[in-house]
Amino acid sequence: MATVNSTPSAHDRINELTEEIKIRSTPFRRLLDEIGRVIVGQRQLIHRMQVGLLTNGHLLIEGVPGLAKTTAVACLAKGISTDFQRIQFTPDLLPADLIGTQIYRPQQQDFAIQKGPIFSNLILADEINRAPAKVQSALLEAMQERQVTIGHHTYKLEEPFLVMATQNPIEQEGTYPLPEAQMDRFMLKVLVGHPTRDEEIQILERMSKTKTSMEVNPTLSPEEILRARDLVDQIYVDEKVRDYIVDLVMATRDPGAYRLPLADLIQYGVSPRATISLTLAAKANAFLCGRGYVVPGDVKEIAPDVLRHRLIVTYEAEAEEKTSDDVVRSILDHVAVP
Template sequence: MTSDTQNPVDAEAVVRQASHWIQPLRSEIGRYLIGQSDLVDRLLISLMVKGHILLEGVPGLAKTLALKTLASLVNAKFNRIQFTPDMLPADIVGTEIYDPREARFRVKHGPVFANFILADEINRAPAKVQSALLEAMQEKQVTIGEQTFALPSPFFVLATQNPLEQEGTYPLPEAQLDRFMMKVVMDYPTEDEEMRVLDLAGTTEEMPVPQPIVSLEAIQQARTVVNSLYLDEKVKRYIVRMVHATRRPDDYGVHVAPLIRVGASPRATINLALAGRAHAFLNGRAYVTPHDVKSVALDVLRHRVTVTYEAEAEGLNSEKIVTRILDELPVP
């Protein structure tokens, strides 16, 4: 399918065929995960375009359950890595172990060799350990000794992060934050949602293990279709203007320049286009609208904009400033 020559009707049919598993997958996850539909969509968006997610939220919001359930439903290997201050990079990627019987070193793969990785409390570990995972995310490979090993495909990381004001944390530098396609902030469930959680999980009985309903091959086929979705020049210009408005907001009629220390990088531009395509795919369309881009923009930009001390003094964080840019920037 090519975006330039494909008949619109045919293009929609291709998208419907490639995305037929999306709604059944959402429904099945909803049996285990209550009230986190936005998180599920962000997981699917990142999976479609080979992105990774940084997830921030208080303990007990089913972050592990979300990724573990998704891994079971797509028949993917899942590993959870608990980050701690005494970790070493080898605890993630693996190491060489000497075998005295054969008088040689052999490689032992670390837990990063899986399709879905939950990097729990990533900011509990020092920078060199964080970097080991982020290198794997970027390069889709790791080096152990003198050998380089490709990571499984698909390879997706969901990293959770504690609030930075807690003691014993190592905040991710801006350059490392930029490696994450999205930063998603989880909130508490509503009263009705928590009632459903109580009905579902308020028992000592084990929940049945989710059974696979979509193959990794189907996900790869969906990725190919996502890459071919039509992205109009006006939408591309909207993406570029959105990112530039975080660098020179006055040029776009958004007067927040004194509040921004560092704007979003070109990687944000690329990720907005990718996430916009995936959002359109999840909604069964063969073309990307400005609404698709705006729907994912806060998650793509919130961790890429650094605020000034003046903004902090006024109680403004990057999320509030990005929201203001999105609200005031004209939509084509």
Template sequence: MPDAGPIEQVLYEVKKTIVGQDPLLERLVVALLARGHILVEGVPGLAKTLAVKSLAEAIGGAFHRVQFTPDLVPADILGTRVYHQPTGEFQVSLGPVFTNLLLADEINRAPAKVQSALLEVMQERQVTIGRETHRVPNPFLVMATQNPIESEGTYPLPEAQTDRFMMKVLVGYPSVTEEFVIVERALSPAAVIQRIIDPETLVGLQERADRVYVDPSLIEFAVNLAHATREPGRIGLDDLARYVTYGASPRSSISLVLAGRALAFVRGRDYVVPGDLLDLAPDVLRHRLVLSYEALSDDVTADLILQKILANLPVPEPAGRGR
């Protein structure tokens, strides 16, 4: 059985400041272990930024936060070449993207040219400035937040960039009991987050999560799920075809299997079960579907489409290594 003890300690430490939001915290940890980037969407005041910041403090390592604004330029994130007068040469000044954990706060407030500046570093873990290529530290993760209800001064993320996020997590309002605890905690000084692990330990945990067994039938399920979003008629859902302009890319099936493997590790197993993939499927796929205008007019969401596809897609029998 894998030892996910350090991860449980990290979650316990983060919960000193975060009340509820268990699915969000679990998926943040899954993204860390699976080396995937995560996009968190929710209305203001739901502790999205605080959750990411608290997790970064519990993990240690370098952490940078960039507040995305309409006047931001790519050099503000990546860095630029600066003229050094004493030597008469240009020197590279590296930007805040050179860190272990990058918090891109309200990422949809920046124009497309700034958002596109993250494409290379999110996919290839490197930045090209001038003619030089610079590697970012390992581990490297982008955690972005965005507000869904404000349209003024916001820019929708390009499809090429949203596809590079392993998951998109939707954060909802707390329950009455949770909100009571939140207000109660606000009346006293904020808890101090202790560093539980360091980046080297996190890399070791990532390598152990890589050894979690994935049955070929589960890989086939992930591939069939991605194909069903492109051709719903293959599983008898011809009525959904008019709602989907573009289905999920091959990155979705890769991300689903990698995230499922990490989730199995967090849950203390050395093998993936179908429930791991089913739990993560909406988060991995919802932002990769490009819906038609007809879907918008009929109030059909990506989550509703995925719900129907998952209900009609055969699920393999749960099986572990040698089980």
């Protein structure tokens, strides 16, 4: 007598995961709308911050002052009922100003630990490239290891932990461009542009007052974010989508193999960390769309933010006024989509 196989198929498991994700991702979409009541536009920036939260990755934000970068992070912190610290990076900033230090107590004849502002859930490192290398290294060590060492004691940073670092263009005086090895530690580099004309009118109507509302109702808890990360890890990536991700990465290293005339424009292709980050970010994008599986569109949407700061262009590219964004766009246009 034949036995009936009651083991659920991969298709059934994906469908079950999708149904659960539709429920678990609803608070994230509500958060986007909630922040939208305060901030006009910048939905891509807020979306990318949510991707960072879901993937345990950090963001490097580049944009001129006045584009609501600080406000966006503050609203995000309010929306998930968690701590937020803004740290202004300056040339005289010291690592102890960031991570904390030991203070001697004469009465007790011992040292007490004074924790720095890094001990928070959401960190805005404003103008990170204005601080010297030691401070940048202290921040990036905390980002990578999720811990801080003060004296002989090591302290774990509480999850979720997201660093959003803003950067001024390197042409401005008094800046220290981040080395490529440090740039690679950021999962995403997001370019923040000016609002459209209609958005500018909305900003004028909403913000041209002596008192403006910054009320954001909490829609998420840190515990919900950690549970959502478990679901992101389970999201299905088909073999064809996986190959597409690898092809995009390999095309930055050997464009000739993909019949792309970009060899003279690329000095260094992206690292394996880009492959991992692109896969995780595509999974997070699928989660925010309420899907239990990744489609090529998820990869294509998030790829510029993952690759632009990792791809190093040549002097010839700079002479032709070609940026890493131009090269990434060309790769995305020519590499076959499954």
